[in-house]
Amino acid sequence: MDAIAADDMLLFINAATTSTSQREFHGGADEQRLSLDFLHDYVIGNYRDLYAAALALDINDHNAALIVRKLLETTGDATAGQRRVEGALIARRLRVLPPQRVYDLFRALRRAKVNNRRTRAIIREWVAGRPDPAFDAVKYRTGLKRALRHAHVAPDGELGPFLFTTRDHRRYDTPLLETWRRAHYEKASVYGLPYTVAEGFAAKHGIDRATFLKRIEPRMTRLERLRVQESARRGNAAVAVDLGQMPLTRLASYVLSLPVAERAERRDELTGALRAAAVRAAGRAAGGWGRVAAVLDDSFSASGSAQKRRRPLAVALACHYLLAELAAEYVPLWTSGRTDALLAYPFGMTPLGERVLDALEHAPDRLLIVSDGWDNAPYGLAAEVLRVWRAKLDPARRVAAVHLNPVYDAADFDVKRLARAVPTVGVRDAEDVPALVEFARFIEGGTAFADLRAHFDERVSRFLEEG
């Protein structure tokens, strides 16, 4: 029983780390959504405590929001003790979620007609904890309005009239609200608003895109800057983006979005930024991993889907730079056989088995495989190589091997595994790799449920203390 529970939880953590209910290379969005939904229902039905505790782990935002929603939907099933812990976990997790996700979650709760006392209290508390209510009111106007209405909260001061009355207001004392009001007829005020809101006003005033981008630039967030790079170039406007401060995986995604020729041209700049991000992510662990051999998947399936463009490849690229920092001696092996990581593009089949053999020949201390697990040249060779190698050539487990998989497989309710002999963990961002490799020990050795439970409890208490 305990063994099954441990397996179920590990599977759920893998799924919650990787799946986003979006299209993947090998599966449609509906398939992914149905599969993930089922998994959530299964886990909340059987292991409610652990399900809530997952909020303290490195799962992705989509799943965190889904967990919160499912917990609130089934408040009636929880005991008083469970509710207390869940409440604390939910409040803590909502604080670290991006606000647009939280407003989406509130909207989903409203649609599902979940309006119990606990839900209202959680919404009220979260809204009250927002650092700048006026900013939220302008940027997430509809979201905030609906959340307040759903939770029966009367906002303070001018927010009430701003959100709920029709436009007969003369003037606001809150500067941002006043800017918003003026932006309706005064072009200069548009540039005092958040980018997404200003964009609408710019269209309304017919402001030329280049001018608009030039003047709104200081108000843009880091991601917005990254996102408008291409459209800015088309409009002959430059939006400065500080690649030096970008998180590693995000940066890898950006690099892969550039044409190969441009990457070659900006090689020094891009490599420098990727290295710097990797150094930050590696932190004090840098250089402490000994000899590392990595098998990195740049096969055609690493192109992801229209929704997750080149995501698997971006994770592999980010891992490449991170591992280079973590290792004392590092051997990267791309499945395509190419050696220039910066110019990686998804193409060709996935001969994982051969590459694993190549990697083992370098006699590494650690073997990492970053792949979606569709080992097809030929099928199952990697699994057999790893099985025989573990059984006959390395029975003492001298080499620590971990398979990191960035893609959720809807049919298996888990990430695709390569072999029993090597643990497979789901990975979202390369930055989590050191933690995930630690976590892999639970998967490797048929973990006792008690150990896993203790790990969860420890993570939960740490998570709650931090906030």
Added chain:
Amino acid sequence: MTVELDLTGLTTRAAQVWGGVRLVPLTRDEPITGLRLHARAYRDDPGVVELDRRTHYVSYIPHGFVATWTDDDSPVATYGTQLKRDADDAGPPEHGMKLRFRRRMARRVDRNRLRFLPLHIAVEGYLALHFGGPLIVWDEWSEHAIRHGLSPRVEEAYSGAEVEGLVDALKHFEIHPSQCGVLVYVADALAAAFVVPHPDDYRALHATLVQDMYGELVHQYATMRAAAPRFDVRLTDDVASLADLRAAAAREQAEWARFHDLTMAEALLGETYSARRVYRMGDYTLSRFLPTFRLKEENHIGELITDRDGRTAYLKTFRLSEAQTRRGYLLSKLAAHDWHLATTATALGITVRQLDARLQRVGLGALLREDVRARYRAA
């Protein structure tokens, strides 16, 4: 002239399975550079083929390929695969069918895309190409058959898009860097073989496999939705070093290639075909081939371009259905006996009347003159 398909230079690689469809890639260690897909097929994407002005190579245009060759902007479909001397030759193919689209339809076609004929037209043309019709005017053959060959005779064929799962299989297939061909299996029945001279050509044409024609047998098998087994690799535990492990893996790969070539593709590769040479240009010969029409067995027809040594540079096959095989069988017998009914009947060991009935049953009755058929019936 009889030929066997010679796939020397092509290596069978590990298959990729999606549902009931198995795609077996063929790779070339050394791509053929003397024969390339006509530049027109690559148009607007010149980065793909690097044309060297000094080397003259022969180029081919696949059957059914639609392109605008003339200034008047009307699309022309290639009728039978053709060879051209020079990639710069922008003249229309010698055997072309002018297509008349209504304006709206033509506009909807993406100009940058490789286009092929809607295949019900293409497959009819295909079979008509193989059987020219009676050469000697025997009394019995109706005027129509003599004047127009054996066309029009509608053969049942389905475009790849209608074959269940094929679209997904092609979409998810990971093309090998040196891949020059593929064998398509549906429910592990060989549906088609496709070989091109160069990996770039293959990459350009991979997606067009969806627009190809497949017989009704293939279509039916695909609707059964039975998943094809993946044949996962199994290695022995009997290894002492990594080198042993690598050798075992290599053995497995070779074993698969052998199994595939000798068992799975036996009916295509082990068969001898009667080929008709259509055209010869430089080192390359274009021919069309027919099987011996063994009843109740696998039969493939196709087009083939071979080099001087008889090695396959371009190959495209179509698997006949049972009914088509029966038809082909009778036609080949008739053709072998100069389209003379009485001789053919004797050779088959039946009476002329029975032969007439058989032709009627397989849908070739219209080829005989009505008064002649009445005479047989009366006799």
